Amino acid sequence: MPSNRIRMKKNVGEFTIVSNSALNNTNYHICLQSDIGLPDIAPGQFTNVDIPNNKDIFLRRPFSFFDVDYEKKTVSLLVKILGRGSKSLTELKVGSKLNLVYPLGRGFTIPDKNDKVLAVGGGSGVAPILQLAKTAGSSPGQMHIAIGARSAEDHISIADYLQFAQFYFTTEDGSLGEKGFVTDHPIFHDLTQYNRIYACGPLPMMKAIAARAKEAEIFCEVSLENLMACGFGVCLCCIEPTVKGNLCVCTDGPVFNIKDLKW
Amino acid sequence: MVNLAVKIKDLELKNPVMTASGTSGFGEELADFYDVDKLGAILLKGTTLRNRDGNPYPRMAETASGMLNAVGLQNKGIDYFIENIYPRIKDYNTPLIVNVNGSTIEEYIEVTQRVNELDKIPAIELNISCPNVKEGGMLFGTSCASAETVTREVRKAYSKTLIVKLSPNVTDIAEIARAVESEGADSVSLVNTFLGMAIDAEKRIPLLSTITGGLSGPAIKPIALRMVWQVSRAVKIPVIGMGGIMNATDAIEFFLAGATAIQVGTAIFRDPFTPLQIIDGLEDYLNRHQIDDICKLVGALKY
């Protein structure tokens, strides 16, 4: 039987940019279409992107998958402008090509219907968190998502995800939701209602959440963003010290259970 | 039909394109993308006698047309390799070559002796050029006397094809190449990475945990090419060239400079398919220039 799914576990392929738009001050949403079918892509998995038109850049840049549409053969990325590579990506025109290595890494453990989940996203870390909720097909009663950002302008629209989760917002300047860091939100006062916690975002945020989860003895997975060269396990540049020794974030992660980390 | 097969002592390669040590894992990571049997050979990740955790993070910094690494030979040791990894990869239909490392001569010998017993490993690459470890490594490769000693001792312990990997961090690489040839090396491979450094000016900190690290990628290609040229004229044994090879044209340049085979390293990080693209590109080049055998290109520089 002919299949439009591709054969190998990992691929290098050309995608065409079908849209590239600013969501707010710092985040862009880039939607890409493949000429061939897509392999299965799990929430938390990522792609290593070749940055075109920039001679200063030698290595690819890793980005989490934000959304996947197998019918339309599209994937999207949520790109936060950090430096040269991310900036270049946000300037690409619709119709231009992007070369991806995909899908990479191991994603989040998908919660099931009986789990009570708190998922926390900071910055571009909301991308895999939203994909997690959608993939799990969760409900607002079951999945609570807390999103932290600097200010209201840095938050992205979550309209498409309201069916999957109850949302809570924080901003550092108080312009939306609670003022402060996401971990200052009252939802953190009592974690005992949850049996799973997920976090993706800046390292200090994830460490703070991991500490709370550990204290409350709740299952907790975090997604790390160590610097990478290859993204598929051959260079050993992206390592994280764990109880099992130095592991590669690109193949053993980027999602780790905090019980394995030396945090 | 053109011939791409080459021979390095008893090591027969169906094509002269190998993947470099430390840039292609144990071959399995590349097998996630394609059939690795198409490769000329796979140089396995640097292996030591005992487990090594390698250097702390950060171990990598992007630089102009290249990168610095300070991995520091992270590996689980030769016994772990033999028990756990070798059984999984031994049936690949391409030569697997172990990159042998040590901090003392005894360690080099012990690793070599164990590899000598593995049927499916037809050759070793003796790494006397790792710039990222405190003891041993590059120290063995930067003086003729120590390069000679380690080659002589390992030669006694090894009956198959012995390749010695040279460091470019020396005044006269041809002299080191002659020294290891005189002690029984069947081939030399070069270059390993150049000792380099990168700094974050704003934070005033080094970008690598080890401060200095090894530079690889296109940035080093002209120097690597020059060294392959010098070495190939200084020794009679086959030379394996590498350093910044990104495409078939780069590879052709190394053959013209005197390499019998080449290795692809850092380019794999950008695109794991690079070695296969180079194999196709070599065939195209030979057809286009009506050359029937890659061997006729070796050292064929007109000057």
Ligand SMILES: Cc1cc2nc3c(=O)[nH]c(=O)nc-3n(C[C@H](O)[C@H](O)[C@H](O)COP(=O)(O)OP(=O)(O)OC[C@H]3O[C@@H](n4cnc5c(N)ncnc54)[C@H](O)[C@@H]3O)c2cc1C
């Ligand atoms: C698995 C994974 C998933 C990711 N997912 C996303 C995502 O969905 N959306 C998103 O916007 N970003 C994501 N990132 C981060 C993204 O890869 C970096 O922001 C990007 O590589 C920066 O490249 P640049 O060229 O813009 O910055 P550069 O010009 O290379 O760097 C600018 C500055 O930021 C520092 N820096 C760059 N990358 C990192 C890093 N990973 N950790 C710490 N410091 C760094 C540099 O040292 C430098 O000081 C992810 C990273 C990983 C490893």
Ligand SMILES: Cc1cc2nc3c(=O)[nH]c(=O)nc-3n(C[C@H](O)[C@H](O)[C@H](O)COP(=O)(O)O)c2cc1C
């Ligand atoms: C991340 C990394 C790890 C490496 N590890 C090893 C190693 O274990 N043993 C070795 O002999 N060379 C090692 N090298 C050196 C390469 O095999 C090669 O000699 C060098 O990178 C130059 O070739 P290139 O520019 O094509 O990468 C490593 C290089 C890199 C970039």
Ligand code: FES
């Ligand atoms: S980035 Fe190369 S091993 Fe993880």
